[in-house]
Amino acid sequence: MQQVYETMYILRPELGEEQIEQAINKYQNLLREQGAEHIEIQHRGKRRLAYEINRHRDGIYVQMNYQGPGTMIAPLERSMRLSEEVIRYLTIKQEVTDAIPESSEPAEE
Template sequence: MNYMYETMYILRPDLNDEAIDQEIHKYQSIAQEQGADILETQHRGKRRLAYEIQDQREGIYIQMNYQGPGNIIAPLERAMRLSEEVIRYLTVKQNILAEEALAEAAEE
């Protein structure tokens, strides 16, 4: 059964554009290898953090929306946890099934 997910992660602010693109591609690839369909990835830019994380005051926010089975989350979050470039991440499961979301989008 496929669900909709949203993962927001924050990268270190000192990464250059090429390194940011590599990180985005890396996490998209991990999700796709686990059977996810990437719906949208948004580069939200550098923003000030609400509080200091790992001696950082700013971070580069990336939002990735995708759908797939529940087993895609663990490998994705494990890769983020082990990465030195990611300073924080959060995955939220949308409370609608992917099929329902596609049907609603088709109706609109």
């Protein structure tokens, strides 16, 4: 069953542009190998963190939206947890509402 997910992760701020692209491609390819479809990547750039994480005050934010089976999340998060370039990550399952809202009767004046 296809679910819709969003993963936001934060990369170390001292990474170069080439290293950032390699990290993004690595996680995108990992998702593809696990059966993900409709992968959308949003590179949000370097931002100030709300609080210090591992002595970092800034981070490079990347957001991925994708569809696929729930079994693909564990390998993705394991890879991020073991990576030294990722300082934080979060995956959420999004609610998909395909139902068409019922139209109510027009109000009489």
